[in-house]
Amino acid sequence: MAYFLRRAVHMLVVLWAIASILFFLFRLMPGDPTIAQLDPTFTEEQRQHVMAQFGLDKPLSEQYVIYMWNLARGEFGLSFRQRQPVVGLVLAVLPNTMLLTLGALIVAYVFGAIFGAFLAWHRGSWFERISVPIVLTTRAAPEFWLGMLVLSVFAFGLNWFPSGGANIAGARYSSEWNRIFSLDYLRHLVLPVLTLAIYLQGLPVLLMRSNMLEVMREEFVTMARMKGLPERTIILRHAARNALLPLVTAFALGFGQSVGGNVVIESVFSWPGLGRMLVDAVASSDYPLAQGAFLAIATVLVVMNFVADLLYSWLDPRVGG
Template sequence: MLGFIMKRIFTMVIMILLVSTMIFFLFRTMPGDPTAFIVDPSIPKEARDQLLERYGLNDSLWKQYTIFLKDLVRLDFGNSFFYGRPVTVIIKDLIPATLILMFTAMLFAYIIGILGGAWMAWKRGTKLESFGITISLIFRSAPSFWVGLMMILIFAVRLKWFPGQGMRTSGYTGETFREIFLTLDFLKHLILPSIVAGLYFVATPLLIMRNSMLEVLSEDYIEMAHAKGLKESKILYRHAARNALLPVITAGALFIGSAMGGLVLIEYVFSWPGLGREIQRAVVRHDYPLAQGAFIIIASLVMFMNLVADVLYVILDPRISYK
């Protein structure tokens, strides 16, 4: 087990290095001038050259790459071109909002997915099962930005039930974590984006739970529970669903990583001040350090959660072994 984990960690480090290299060269080959969003285009050429020298953009591509790798080993992503602040500080300020939105959406998706998947497996072959699968796949295939815009139009503009933009009401200030995130105003702003993200993610746990339940329902102990005359709800959720949760739980580890990337458009539509919205802004501004740092953090999280999923398989199901 320890050997397997060490091997996977080594592979993960190599993959992070490869992904970081791809991201570095991708941004450097994009058309556009990274200084265009920092300085007025009308300034003298000498001033612009000084700015390029300050950020090392006038060095050769390979020299920039060498410096990038040295800084990456120290987890130093440099300073943002646009903000002039260390990228690590900016990411540290933004990531709590993204994580809260992600875990709220995951909680919503998993509660609906587990209960709904178990219920659909129990109702296999009926119109209710077909309806549930169809609805979940519609939300999965529909563009998340379009669903978000429709939610804003209906519940924020027309009905005025929830705010449709931002994380707090304009003018509200807070300094501590409690003042920022543990308020009724924040919760009201969290509802719409978390529901949109949850509807987009719900198909994954729902279909995994349904397929796992179909296998469990054919087991002998389920037939025995029927023979004992137990209530259907007790058989469904206490006996069948509990034993069908393993694939759903382990898939949750992978789900966390992919959910980070899936929130980019949702954060942009709802003007949610998180890491996803800032990635979009950094790409438009050609803010290489900030975009690189954010992408590397997300990629590392995805790979780490893959490792966690593999380890969970062994812990939760002793029948699985790695050689």
């Protein structure tokens, strides 16, 4: 419990620091947020009126106090461009980002666990010598390049899947639940998930391979061989099961990091998620919306790090000591 409370307090402090940095960062960066609101023919008096509407005419310290007080109450303000509550705009695209990230991580880690165990089982073979460089190459390749490659093959070449968006233009659904579980939505989701999974699979493959090689040198594996158990049984029931434990915490960390790193993928596939919203908000100097998107991404990242810490302490009680 003491370890849990320490980590919880640490998480809150980190979130406060991130929120503060975001506040000052957006107000010190170049660009005038009133440009998106004003017609070029507006006078300076009209511009000052718009500034007062959004509270931008107040001293920076007063703006900061109001900003932190609103965050404590769960209010992120109004979008400068869309004139809608930021919370509603963020929550509208959050499921898209979460489903993209979760789907890609499941594909990457299931494949990584199986393929990594297979490489460890065939260590030193020609297949392993070819596979490891390929895995490293996909991990090092830029995300936008992987996205363009996937688009050129499966969208433009074979015409199997849509090239962008989350639904066919003009499609309407009775509820958000029906939209997400529609065949059209799932078809649009395939290529972004595939691209992100290709990019992410390098870590679980290499981690599982390394863990398997260590576990296969343990005494209990030697004892299993001495008992005459089949090699397949030793690999699957003994070595692989123990080697999977570090992948659990890696999955939690990877989830948080992927949510923050989806900007490129969402931009390439025009996927309506937090990353794309963030790019548009920054480009238009929409401070509240950009801060809300940034803070949502940072919150997921910090919370998943917190979950990973708890998993580590649960798997290895010495960590919590």
